[in-house]
Amino acid sequence: MAEPAATFLAEAVHHQWTAFPELSNLCYVHGRPAGSPAATVTVPVRPERAELRVWEGIEMVKVGRAQVWRRTSGAAAPHRYSAASLVRHGLTHEPWPRVWRQVPLRPAYDAVIVGAGIHGLATAYHLAKDHGITKVAVVDRGYVGGGNSGRNTAIVRSNYLTPEGVRFYDRSVKLYEALSAELNFNVMFEQRGHLTLAHNDSSLRTMVWRAEVNKLVGVDSSVIGPEEIKRLVPYLDTSTETRYPILGALYHPPGGTIRHDAVNWGYARAADALGVEIHQGVEVLAISTTGDRVRGVVTSAGEIATPIVVNCTAGHASLLCDMVGVSTPVVTHPLQAAVTEPVKAFLSAVVVSGSLHVYVSQTDRGELVFGASTDPYASYSTRGSLEFTEELASHVLALMPGISKIRLLRQWAGLCDMTPDFSPIMGITPVEGFLLDVGWGTYGFKAGPASGEAMATLVATGKTPELIAAFDLARFAEGRLVGEKGAASVGH
Amino acid sequence: MIQIPCPYCGLRNANEFASTGEVKPRPDVATATPAVWRAYLYDHRNPEGLVTEGWYHRAGCRKFLVVERHTQTNEIRSARPAGVAS
Numbered sequence: 001m002a003e004p005a006a007t008f009l010a011e012a013v014h015h016q017w018t019a020f021p022e023l024s025n026l027c028y029v030h031g032r033p034a035g036s037p038a039a040t041v042t043v044p045v046r047p048e049r050a051e052l053r054v055w056e057g058i059e060m061v062k063v064g065r066a067q068v069w070r071r072t073s074g075a076a077a078p079h080r081y082s083a084a085s086l087v088r089h090g091l092t093h094e095p096w097p098r099v100w101r102q103v104p105l106r107p108a109y110d111a112v113i114v115g116a117g118i119h120g121l122a123t124a125y126h127l128a129k130d131h132g133i134t135k136v137a138v139v140d141r142g143y144v145g146g147g148n149s150g151r152n153t154a155i156v157r158s159n160y161l162t163p164e165g166v167r168f169y170d171r172s173v174k175l176y177e178a179l180s181a182e183l184n185f186n187v188m189f190e191q192r193g194h195l196t197l198a199h200n201d202s203s204l205r206t207m208v209w210r211a212e213v214n215k216l217v218g219v220d221s222s223v224i225g226p227e228e229i230k231r232l233v234p235y236l237d238t239s240t241e242t243r244y245p246i247l248g249a250l251y252h253p254p255g256g257t258i259r260h261d262a263v264n265w266g267y268a269r270a271a272d273a274l275g276v277e278i279h280q281g282v283e284v285l286a287i288s289t290t291g292d293r294v295r296g297v298v299t300s301a302g303e304i305a306t307p308i309v310v311n312c313t314a315g316h317a318s319l320l321c322d323m324v325g326v327s328t329p330v331v332t333h334p335l336q337a338a339v340t341e342p343v344k345a346f347l348s349a350v351v352v353s354g355s356l357h358v359y360v361s362q363t364d365r366g367e368l369v370f371g372a373s374t375d376p377y378a379s380y381s382t383r384g385s386l387e388f389t390e391e392l393a394s395h396v397l398a399l400m401p402g403i404s405k406i407r408l409l410r411q412w413a414g415l416c417d418m419t420p421d422f423s424p425i426m427g428i429t430p431v432e433g434f435l436l437d438v439g440w441g442t443y444g445f446k447a448g449p450a451s452g453e454a455m456a457t458l459v460a461t462g463k464t465p466e467l468i469a470a471f472d473l474a475r476f477a478e479g480r481l482v483g484e485k486g487a488a489s490v491g492h
Numbered sequence: 493m494i495q496i497p498c499p500y501c502g503l504r505n506a507n508e509f510a511s512t513g514e515v516k517p518r519p520d521v522a523t524a525t526p527a528v529w530r531a532y533l534y535d536h537r538n539p540e541g542l543v544t545e546g547w548y549h550r551a552g553c554r555k556f557l558v559v560e561r562h563t564q565t566n567e568i569r570s571a572r573p574a575g576v577a578s
């Protein structure tokens with residue numbers, strides 16, 4: 001494989017350095033000579049002034065105060081993070097090498113994955129790791145984690161309503177439990193417990209239903225009363241005089257939160273280390289087919305030949321499907337969330353209230369993260385709205401009157417690919433080679449590891465794994481919906 | 493907040509309305525197969541652009557409207573009573 005000479009040259013120009021030919025495959029330029037203005041300075045570098053340092057899988061050229069890094073082999077050996085490497089870097093002040101490579105697009109791949117969110121990245125990682133398929137490109141019109149995978153509220157749980165759903169999400173929770181070690185990246189998965197409050201008889205009934213299905217599949221889940229809720233979350237208003245008194249809750253001890261960026265970056269880095277290429281800023285504009293078979297994709301950076309295209313584009317899923325004429329039930333709705341200034345830790349569990357349309361958790365930094373249901377109409381706009389914040393604040397305060405003085409820091413939105421049954425769509429389509437990993441709506445971050453594993457198996461073997469068979473596209477035409485609305489519409 | 497020009501009530505905030513989704517022709521009850529019904533129920537165009545959709549003015553005149561809206565900018569092009577040709 002050609003080393004990224006072009007990329008280096010582009011970067012060298014960008015950083016106002018003159019490249020020297022024998023080092024033309026460098027991929028990282030760091031620093032500027034002392035006192036040089038930011039614009040239009042060309043610094044000629046004489047090779048004899050350059051000092052070369054070599055580590056496992058990476059080397060650095062030092063010229064004065066400037067440093068130039070490169071990976072030493074095509075599939076770069078991963079730079080292992082450890083306490084020792086932290087100390088070494090701390091003592092030597094050497095910059096950390098780039099976490100994944102930036103390489104030019106090749107003319108052909110064994111598979112092209114569209115979307116560098118958790119679903120695309122996890123699929124690529126498992127393709128390389130479990131099946132040895134590494135000639136894979138993950139292309140994204142934005143950047144890694146710039147979609148919903150960097151905008152979600154990072155709740156991970158498996159207490160769903162249908163046996164198919166519970167089994168699937170449970171596999172994901174199991175993979176998450178081992179993910180930090182697997183990826184050599186701390187994903188900060190904290191199983192702090194997850195509470196879904198019931199404020200009326202009918203939601204209490206749904207909680208009991210869910211608890212029984214969960215237990216049957218072997219997931220730790222039970223219905224608890226107000227006293228135990230108060231013990232777990234002392235700041236909740238559990239009095240009986242409120243408009244929406246708390247009658248009970250579905251308690252799910254293995255549920256919790258994770259650091260979403262770390263998961264995205266960890267998967268990107270691990271996939272890259274196995275040889276997968278990640279191409280940011282590359283948009284898929286069209287998909288070419290011969291008969292009913294995928295032949296390649298047309299991107300903003302040129303055409304690529306490939307027999308496999310995996311659609312992992314969340315809110316843009318139906319636009320990609322339009323390119324090959326596959327119709328889906330996906331409707332794109334914005335989902336907003338908000339975060340407060342940090343305060344002292346007082347909330348350990350994740351608390352969800354379906355009737356009040358809110359959920360809240362506290363991050364390690366102390367911020368409170370709030371979320372709710374999707375905006376009430378379809379849209380591709382990620383603009384936040386005041387009515388969302390107003391409603392959110394009033395509902396949160398009904399649950400926790402004590403936090404009325406905390407200020408909101410910011411709010412944002414992502415574009416959710418909603419399906420009629422609140423379950424995802426994974427698997428084949430009428431177009432051979434065009435695969436779906438979409439319909440993740442407001443609940444798909446927790447699913448990334450399990451869907452990545454299953455989608456990779458589907459790509460590699462051509463057979464749909466049992467675990468995801470119920471979530472096929474054909475279920476809508478055949479009337480086999482997997483109804484998860486009762487477990488997924490508010491608590492994501 | 494986006495606002496919808498209700499032909500009966502004038503310009504009103506969108507939260508007075510309920511969106512009922514894309515407007516599409518209903519299959520013939522007498523001849524439609526289950527597959528046709530399901531496609532009618534579940535399949536959507538979901539365009540990033542102009543969409544013709546239904547809105548119900550629940551906190552106003554309680555009439556159903558047909559609205560043309562751009563799904564990227566949320567700009568509303570037109571709103572007319574449902575069942576009336578444009």
Ligand SMILES: Cc1cc2nc3c(=O)[nH]c(=O)nc-3n(C[C@H](O)[C@H](O)[C@H](O)COP(=O)(O)OP(=O)(O)OC[C@H]3O[C@@H](n4cnc5c(N)ncnc54)[C@H](O)[C@@H]3O)c2cc1C
Binds near residue numbers: 143155441
């Ligand atoms: C506010 C909010 C809160 C949420 N909370 C939770 C939660 O607590 N728990 C949970 O499990 N889930 C949650 N979710 C849902 C979760 O974030 C998503 O389901 C999940 O991240 C989807 O991942 P993805 O990889 O499929 O898509 P994304 O991360 O959205 O990635 C899709 C990528 O595709 C790219 N793309 C689109 N079109 C093209 C094109 N034509 N060419 C190239 N690239 C393209 C985009 O740039 C984007 O980066 C939440 C979502 C939101 C918005």
Ligand SMILES: [Zn+2]
Binds near residue numbers: 501502549552553555
């Ligand atoms: Zn009206």
